[in-house]
Amino acid sequence: MSNLETANAIFYNKIQEATQDGEKLRNCLQCGNCSGICPFGYVMIYPPSRMIAEVRANRFEKILGTENIWMCVSCYACTSVCPAQIPITAGLMTGAKEELLLAGNVPSELQAALEYSQRYGNPLGESPRKRADWAREIQPEVKLLGKYRQPVDVLWFVGDYPSYHPRVQHIAQSMAKLLNALNINFGILGPEEYSDGDSQRLAGERGLFEMLAEKNGQAFNKYDFKEIITTDPHAYNAIKNEYPKLGFSFPVRHYTEFLAENIEKILPFLKNEINARVTYHDPCYLGRANNIYEQPRSLIQNLPGVELVEMPHNLKNSLCCGGGGGGMWLDGFQWEKSHVRLSEWRIQEALSTGANILAVACPYETSRFEDAAKNIDKTGQLRIRDIVELLVESMGV
Amino acid sequence: MKIVVFVKLVPDLVEELTVDPGGTTLDTTWLRMIINEFDDHAVEQAILLKEKTSTQVIVIAPDFDGVDEVLFTACAKGADQIIKLTGDFSSINNHALARAVASRIKILQPDLVLTGVQANNDIDGSIGPALAACLNQPFVGYVSGVTLEDNTAIVQKEYPGGVIAEMSITLPAVLGIQAAEQPPRYVAVSKVRQVMKTSNIDEQPLDELDNSGFPEVTRMFQSETSAHAEMITGSPDEIADRLVSVFKEKGILQRTNR
Ligand code: SF4
Ligand code: SF4
Numbered sequence: 318m319s320n321l322e323t324a325n326a327i328f329y330n331k332i333q334e335a336t337q338d339g340e341k342l343r344n345c346l347q348c349g350n351c352s353g354i355c356p357f358g359y360v361m362i363y364p365p366s367r368m369i370a371e372v373r374a375n376r377f378e379k380i381l382g383t384e385n386i387w388m389c390v391s392c393y394a395c396t397s398v399c400p401a402q403i404p405i406t407a408g409l410m411t412g413a414k415e416e417l418l419l420a421g422n423v424p425s426e427l428q429a430a431l432e433y434s435q436r437y438g439n440p441l442g443e444s445p446r447k448r449a450d451w452a453r454e455i456q457p458e459v460k461l462l463g464k465y466r467q468p469v470d471v472l473w474f475v476g477d478y479p480s481y482h483p484r485v486q487h488i489a490q491s492m493a494k495l496l497n498a499l500n501i502n503f504g505i506l507g508p509e510e511y512s513d514g515d516s517q518r519l520a521g522e523r524g525l526f527e528m529l530a531e532k533n534g535q536a537f538n539k540y541d542f543k544e545i546i547t548t549d550p551h552a553y554n555a556i557k558n559e560y561p562k563l564g565f566s567f568p569v570r571h572y573t574e575f576l577a578e579n580i581e582k583i584l585p586f587l588k589n590e591i592n593a594r595v596t597y598h599d600p601c602y603l604g605r606a607n608n609i610y611e612q613p614r615s616l617i618q619n620l621p622g623v624e625l626v627e628m629p630h631n632l633k634n635s636l637c638c639g640g641g642g643g644g645m646w647l648d649g650f651q652w653e654k655s656h657v658r659l660s661e662w663r664i665q666e667a668l669s670t671g672a673n674i675l676a677v678a679c680p681y682e683t684s685r686f687e688d689a690a691k692n693i694d695k696t697g698q699l700r701i702r703d704i705v706e707l708l709v710e711s712m713g714v
Numbered sequence: 715m716k717i718v719v720f721v722k723l724v725p726d727l728v729e730e731l732t733v734d735p736g737g738t739t740l741d742t743t744w745l746r747m748i749i750n751e752f753d754d755h756a757v758e759q760a761i762l763l764k765e766k767t768s769t770q771v772i773v774i775a776p777d778f779d780g781v782d783e784v785l786f787t788a789c790a791k792g793a794d795q796i797i798k799l800t801g802d803f804s805s806i807n808n809h810a811l812a813r814a815v816a817s818r819i820k821i822l823q824p825d826l827v828l829t830g831v832q833a834n835n836d837i838d839g840s841i842g843p844a845l846a847a848c849l850n851q852p853f854v855g856y857v858s859g860v861t862l863e864d865n866t867a868i869v870q871k872e873y874p875g876g877v878i879a880e881m882s883i884t885l886p887a888v889l890g891i892q893a894a895e896q897p898p899r900y901v902a903v904s905k906v907r908q909v910m911k912t913s914n915i916d917e918q919p920l921d922e923l924d925n926s927g928f929p930e931v932t933r934m935f936q937s938e939t940s941a942h943a944e945m946i947t948g949s950p951d952e953i954a955d956r957l958v959s960v961f962k963e964k965g966i967l968q969r970t971n972r
Contacts, residue, residue: 421899428900435903436748437728444728446744524904 324416325377331412342409344401345369351395351405356637356662357388360655365395365405368413386413387424387650390659391519391642393605397633406519406642414521414643430646431522434529438511440646443481449507451479451486455493460504468541471496471503471575474533474556476549477512478680484687485680491709492548492572498714499582503546509536513552515559515602520643527563530555534565545569548705550602550679551641557607571603573678573704577612580619586712590622593700595707596672597625598663598686599635600679613678616704620711628666636663640681660689667699674700676707715769715862717760718824720815720845721788723747723778724835738931739805749784752830758894759860760828761792767862770794772822774815776803782915783906790901790909801920808841810923815841816848818918824886826867831855831890838928842890852883855890 329342345366352364362385363371371379380386395405403409417423423431433442452459460469473496479489496503514529533556537545545567547553556569576583595617603609610632617625630636637644639659644651652658664686667675675690677683686701702710725731725740726748732741760771772795773788775781785796799818803811819827827849832840846853858878859870865885870878872892883889946956961967 418900419902419905421901423900425897431900442728446729522902524902524907528903528907 324381325372325375328377328412328416329372341401341403342369342372345373345403346401348400350398350400354394354398356390356392356394356639356659357651357655360657361385361388365409368409369403372409380413381416381420381422384422384424384650384654386410386417387427387643387647388654389414389642390637390639390644390651391516392601392637394601394634394637397605410642411519411521414519415523416521418521424647424650426649427520427643427646430643431517431520431525434512434514434517434522435525438529438532439477439481440512440517441477441481445511446508448475448480448510449505451475451481451489452493452505452507455490455497457497459493461507462504462540462542463507463509465504469502469504470543471501472537472540472542472545473503473505474513474545474547474549474552474569475505475510476547476552476680478684479548480510482680482684484684488548488680488683488703488705491703491706494709494714495576495583495705495712498586498712499579504540504542506533506536506540509539511536513547513549513555515551515555516641516643516645518555518559519641520646526555526559530560530563530565534560534563537565537567543568546572546575548572548680550600550607551681554602554606571607571609571612571678573603573613573616574609576705576708577615580615583708583712584619586714587619587621587708589711589713591620591674591707591711592622593673594624594626594671595620595674595676596628596667596670597631597676597678597704598628598638598667598682599632600677600682601635601637601641603678604635605633613676613704616708617676620707623707626670626672628663628670630666636666638663638679638682638685640679640685645681658689658692660685661693664689664693664699668694673698674702674707676702676704678704715767715826716822716824717763717769717771717826717828718819718822719753719756719760719771719773719788719793720819720827720829720841721753721757721773721775721784722750722811722830722833722841723775723781723784724750724833727834733934733936738934740934747778747780750830750833752832752891754830754898755894756828756830756889756891757788757791757793758896758898759891761899762895763860763862764792769825769862772797772824774799774818776806776811776815776920777801778803785915786909786913787901787906789913790905791899795916796913797916797918799920800917801923805925806923807925807928808836808838808844809927810925812841812844812848813924814920816845818920819845819849825865826860826862826885827851827888828860828891829888831857831892837931840890842888846888849886849888851886851888853888853890854881854883856892857889858891858893859895860889 352358352366358364389410430440478485511532514526518526553571726746734741773793774797856872861868
């Protein structure tokens, strides 16, 4: 066998191993559903179905020779429509990214985010010591578990963007106020918290993901808590579905699940009318990847003065904001290749519903959608708000 | 052919720097160290040369917090040997370091020594020329491209204003690298972890360091911000008049009696 044939065989085996049922790749019907639904399928030289055809024909090296794969934003749309139930996102696409990365073929924007994650534990390149600085002004004080050293009910995994991004910090602050108002006994890891690593994993950096997961897992092991809640669906996905494979199993919920369950406690606080038509964007890692559709909607419907309207693409068929699978750190690269921003498509849809507020539940989305709205929404009709911000607005705390 | 790359770790500016209560050095309590960016380029340049001409690459670094990772990363990129110099580097300076490192490099007898052209903690000048002086070899700094031919190196040296000179140097020589021909490559964490299991760092203790020639630091302080800024507005003539009077007030312009 030539080297290239061996590379193809190794990759084929790897992908088969990555799938629970290794036979599945062989079951591909070549129906093309995956490539049709893929938001960037039309700019990929090898969209998923064609990739599978090439791999089966022993021509994986053709794929490795293109930068095609860095257009994949790990949105799970292809996986969710595959009639043969092939794990395209987690197996095929992520596997191919891993191969490119091992070969050192990484767009420079992504390289910076990966290096920062390695060095500082966050992709933004911020000081790990300042991870809890967003909480300085919050009263009662947000407990740092390393200092507090007493059991809490909830360990809140804040995440990278809520910790550091100036816009998204407001979401973290709103969340802290809400938890305080509900009298929840919660704490955070602060400087002991590292990036959840899920998007780095889906960008092909498996080793980095494991390193970050081990650090978080060890921190979880140190403290006494009943459950973890996350601001970020990506963190939720990692802690729920991936960390247990590395030996770190903890009960975890996304904040929308946690708050929806506590809605009776929240209702008496909701006094200010929001007075808006609200549409909700299903984040890929809450919806398609983890089937959480109802809880965020029920929180919105409980807001006084709100009419919830749906966008044409909703629930399982939601459109990706473009931030997943490394997309957060490939904006320049993907723009160069496609001259399209997925976040702008979404803003157009939101505007088409006549909504005044686009509600989100993932920290990647506020800044992405606000930036997109600056280009698309010339009249300033649309505000972008995380659900927790809307709750706190209504509570007036 | 044999290339030695000398690499050092410098304070990482992601954390705010604070001055030690003694007032003459940095407070190291929260200090993070990071590979000097230009040294990272020197490693990349060496690996690129290795890929073209199958030279042997040896990376040497003094023992600072985090140095093992830096060395293993260099190894994962393709370095053949990694050496950690151990000793007391608490009050290190480039004079002492250059002497100590040169004594090690002499034993290795490389054809070419690469190092970063400068570093953010170079109080007493950059280390490249000092190394060259200790080794009694030629030095070229601000290099952004290297080709090897027999016993010469053809190098591109950058000058201000976008001017680039091409020079030929007889080896052995020392080069101060400004930029490698391509940005330092990414190595996957799994590769570095693999190298950690399969490679060894060669630890070499340094003898007592000779600090002579290092200037005494009498005071280290944060740059002081002064709040005074005057915006001068008006017609060009008015602005010119005002500028002249400001220069006079500050003593920069003096009236000469003709
Ligand atoms: S949707 Fe599934 S079966 Fe259809 S082409 Fe894609 S991978 Fe094959
Ligand atoms: S995960 Fe999304 S972006 Fe990636 S191939 Fe599938 S549909 Fe396309």
